[in-house]
Amino acid sequence: MAREETRTTFPPTRPAPPARGPADTESGDRGTAGSPDADAGFPGETTRTRVWATRLMVVGIVLTALNLRPAITSLGALLEEVRAGLGMSGSVAGLLTSVPPLCFAVFGGLAPRLARRFGPGTVVCAGMVAIATGLAVRPYAGTTAGFLAASALALMGIAVSNVLMPVIVKRWFPDRVGSMTGLYSMALALGTSAAAAISVPMADALGGSWQSGLAAWAVLAAVAALPWPAVARARGTGSGRGSADHGASSGDGASPDQGASEGHGASEGHGASRSVPSPRRDPDALRITRSRTAWALAGFFGLQATAAYITMGWMAQIFRDAGVPAGTAGLLLAVTMAMGVPLAFVIPRLATRLPHQGPIVVALGVCGLAGYAGLYVAPAGGAWAWALLVGVANCAFPLALTMVGMRARTSAGVAKLSAFAQSTGYLISIPGPLLVGVLYQHSGGWGLPLLLMSGLMVPQIVLGVLAGRDRTVEGEAAR
Secondary structure, eight states: OHHHHHHOOOOTTSOOOOOOOHHHHHHHTTTOTTSHHHHHSOHHHHHHHHHHHHHHHHHHHHHHHHTSSHHHHHHHHTHHHHHHHHTOOHHHHHHHHHHHHHHHHHHHTTHHHHHHHHOHHHHHHHHHHHHHHHHHHGGGSOSHHHHHHHHHHHHHHHHHHHHHHHHHHHHHOTTOHHHHHHHHHHHHHHHHHHHHHHHHHHHHHTTSOHHHHHHTHHHHHHHHTSHHHHHHHHHSTTOSTTSHHHHHHHOTTOOHHHHHHHHHHHSTTSOOOOOOOOOOOOGGGOOGGGOHHHHHHHHHHHHHHHHHHHHHHHHHHHHHHTTOOHHHHHHHHHHHHHTHHHHHHHHHHHHTTOSOOHHHHHHHHHHHHHHHHHHHHOTTTTHHHHHHHHHHHTTHHHHHHHHHHHSOSSHHHHHHHHHHHHHHHHHHHTHHHHHHHHHHHHHSSSHHHHHHHHHHHHHHHHHHHHHTSSOOHHHHHTO
């Protein structure tokens, strides 16, 4: 990549070596880049280290993604039992389902700053520890306030990891953004659906206690923390200044020309061209709020998050109120989430091959409207069909993540856009689940909540079409 050429100085008497990929940089940038040993030393050993580090990074990304939703969907499947155990009203339960976007908005904005200071790998590792601790503690907190506080701890870890995953993918896999985002999104959908499907049976198997069914997911988060210290050592992600991760987060070494190369390389199929090295830019010079695309993407992200958290928090209850047994309702929620497993791989790859992602946005929105209509007309009779349709609509999330990688040219731009879109988007999504809980309690049914969900789908489609236009936030902010 051209970025690596700007970060390495070669003697004028030697021909410049070929551009290196991200993995090469991670294993060699820590004080050895450009030295004779680094360029002509032990290629076999370097290759083995690079391959090992890349595989470890993929494992870390997958395990992390598996843990980004079980804290939410496991609660959705057992919400009735949790409400009974803690004495929650419908409005308080609505507040509980609004905590995830609130935490994502508050803590997600801190992720780029933490990544510049400690490195993304270290921050993600700390995030997994926070998730494991919060999930282990919250079922036994004994009070609603304690339950909310422990949930907030877990969601804080999820928030920073949410923001940094697109940055990590863009930095280390710049020519495979679509496929790596698809892999990450598939793992996320798998973890989401698994938590919805097996939390109730797992609670039954562990003595019929909802506390055990929720706490068991802490084990998966603890396992996900294990690869990241090794990744930090192998690739220099644990340090701040001078590490590759620091560059990923703060933009060190990311020039406009390099960014252009990465931005189009991310669109697998748009043909990345090699760029000419140019001076580094201060990442803080990018005024993300001046970009209309950034605002459109934030709005799209917020509205799809609203739909997703309403679905994760309340969909199982919709089915249970229609007479569907608790176990079956959990399976239906799992089916909804499981639709993201295949589609989360297909949609990002398709999106990166299109100059405009608007048609995908429209198709997903139409599925959502059809699913909500079905839930209103015959929630039990066509339950499996509605679960499938809503599941397809929820795949707006991997599409939004892919567009974050495509709407910025540089790693620093992706970091800023990811933090802005997710933090602003989650702020937008906070009232949705809470309002659904209030409407449900005071109307005594699901007609008004489903009408609200349908109404929110329309602006989601409009903003998604605007965010899908072929342009970058750097170009807009410079005008």
